[in-house]
Amino acid sequence: MPLRFSKMHGIGNDFVVLDCRQRAFPLDAAQIRALADRHTGVGFDQLLSVEPARDPDCAFYYGIWNADGSPSGQCGNGVRCVAAWLHRAGALALGEDVTIESPSGPVTVRLLGPTEVTVDMGEPVFEPARIPFAADAAADHYELAVGGEALDVGAVSMGNPHAVVAVDELADPALQRLGPLLTCHPRFAQGANAGFVQRLDRGHLRLRVHERGAGWTLACGTGACAAMAVLHRRGAVDDRVQVELPGGTLRIDWAGPGHTLWMTGPAAFAFEGEWPVPPAAARRDG
Structure with a gap:
């Protein structure tokens, strides 16, 4: 049938x-x-x-x-x-x-x-063991060796593991190579969705995500949540952020620790x- x-x-x-x-x-x-x-x-x-x-x-x-x-x-x-x-x-x-x-x-x-x-x-999870991510304690920044480069990475779980890298320019051709390598980095025991985020201002981000098991996608909802959460933890964005992905835009709302994160968008x-x-x-x- x-x-x-x-x-x-x-x-x-x-x-x-x-x-x-x-x-x-x-x-x-x-x-x-x-x-x-x-x-x-x-x-x-x-x-x-x-x-x-x-x-x-x-x-x-x-x-x-x-x-x-x-x-x-x-x-x-x-x-x-x-x-x-x-x-x-x-x-x-x-x-x-x-x-x-x-x-x-x-x-x-x-x-x-x-x-x-x-x-x-x-609520976003930053505790390394729960992501899971190999680290002694939760931190805003981790340095990972990826493809011969030292990347400044944020690690968080939104029900699945994410590695978030803040970049100056999403058009950087190096990202095409680094995304798959970061997805399977050994410090992420189950792999990770690799998000590269460009901060335009405190309420506006641009994002590309290489997803574990799927590769580069036009959009990643949990990736948008993860990028906002990592930058919010660092004090770089406000409680409401528009995240622009290649396929469209999502709105992410998070007031910080002790609060749940809300994602709004179309289907x-x-x-x-x-x-x-x-x-x-x-x-x-x-």
């Missing part, structure tokens, strides 16, 4: 969304990679599954897989797409706060419009489709 899916994106960060509310998740890592192939499959940065909640305090659960088939703990643009998908399915109403469950824990979403969503992303439907499930997946699901 063909696998029905929705293709969505959040400012260019694109997803395939599967309805698994009444069926088991049908794909293994190899099949996810085949579906993710932009030449012979559908193509996506991440795959999202909408499932029954494991936590009774949550309305639904969503799973996240990268294009290389590896699981992910959180995806900021993805959770907005999940919320918009659930609204279109009649499961979420506009204007109310609803808690849904991610692989890294509960997330509260509020639909401001059918395709405009604000998300409580939780868009591209198309619906069917993909022929490989025989092994069909047998396992049936």
